[in-house]
Amino acid sequence: MINKNKLIDKFISYVKIDTQSDPESSSTPSTEKQWDLANKLVEELKEMGMQDVTIDEHAYVMASLPANVAHKVPVIGFVSHFDTTPDFSGTNVNPQIIDKYDGKDIILNKKKNIVLSPDYFEDLEQYKGQTIITTDGTTLLGADDKAGITEIMTAMQYLIDNPQIEHGEIRICFTPDEEIGRGAHKFDVKKFGAEWAYTMDGSQVGELEYENFNAAGAVVKIFGKSVHPGYAKDKMINSQYIAQDFISSLPRLETPEHTEGRQGFFHLSKMQGDVEETTLHYIIRDHDKEHFEARKKMMLDLGREICEQYERECVQIEIKDQYFNMKEKVEPVKHIVDLAEKAMKAVHVKPIIKPIRGGTDGAQLSYMGLPCPNIFAGGHHFHGKYEYVPVESMIKATEVIVKIAELTSEKYKKENL
Helix, strand or coil, X not given: CCCHHHHHHHHHHHHCCCCECCXXXXXXXXXXXXXXXXXXXXXXXXXXXXXXXXXXXXXXXXEEECCCCCCCCCCEEEXXXXXXXXCCCCXXXXXXXXXXXXXXXXXXXXXXXXXXXXXXXXXXXXXXXXXXXXXXXXXXXXXXXXXXHHHHHHHHHHHHHCCCCCCCXXXXXXXXXXXXXXXXCCCCHHHHCCCEEEEEEECCCCEEECCECEEXXXXXXXXXXXXXXXXXXXXCECHHHHHHHHHHHCCCCCCHHHXXXXXXXXXXXXXXXXXXXXXXXXXXXXXXXXXXXXXXXXXXXHHHHHHHHHCCCCEEEEEEEEECCCHHHHHHHCHHHHHHHHHHHHCCCXXXXXXXXXXXXXHHHHHCCCCCCEEECCCECCCCCCCEEEHHHHHHHHHHHHHHHHHHHHHHHHHHC
């Protein structure tokens, strides 16, 4: 049995450490404070008896649990990230533990009247009677992805404490800067040495994902002409109005708040400007590669059309690909997904196989030669004050890790007979 109280204590110790990443920084990790948790994990791994514990100059933490069987078993891995999103504060996280949740509204912050309600967040209803960890309404929680880290650490300790469970060599890695799209950029796949791995970075219990968005980021710079408003007739060009035209010319219903499933979108994530210059930051997402390329072309074509309209080079667009759909790399080794599905069923978790409306380190790692499906970590409503995680979901994720290790050994034991 997984020790519930120890798992809770471990998780809370991690989320209390501020590890917010910074997209404006060019260093890796992008913030110095990410080292605080990275170094803590290194010490804990050594104390629990993991082998080959390393941390490199970019804060990537790796460790091994040696095989306890004589037969040949492929090296498998588990990966999570320790940074939290820059979209919402991760400073002074103060988790609240709701024991035996009664299915009613949860008061996150009475003073600010912040309520986590099943009337709005219907997913809460499925966790009635369970233990839920929430925020205090002023920060995010950090279950993305400190729940995944907790589960991997707890699973490794469980395997160490229960040597009767047969397994091959297991490699683990904790990465920085996943939330700003760089989690795998400096990941040493060769050093990691696994044949395949799993990111523990999904949401609700049962999620198993091996499809994700193709992703790009776009920076749109729009240039106007600033003239004294009293003498601006036929001279001033207000870049903010051009920006407004650009925004409204993209498909209004193809935005995150209007799409689901495999539907792609354009997302205006940030804008700032004045008369002279306005900058728009977009992310572009689509599961289908052809649709993805068409979205990028649409944006570039729109920029050219506006330039023609104003008869000047008033729009500059830079688009950079970020990651691609891992399905192309995972499908040829689909048995690794089947193994995870079997493990879930073995611990009484109903698999929910669906595409990720986002990305994980696993997407990039799959293209770097490490096929890497994504497994639930248990949290809900990441990146904001309504984030929460049921403890029972974290326990189930831990059990899935253990069972994957056991089933992998069992599978290859049969093949070696």
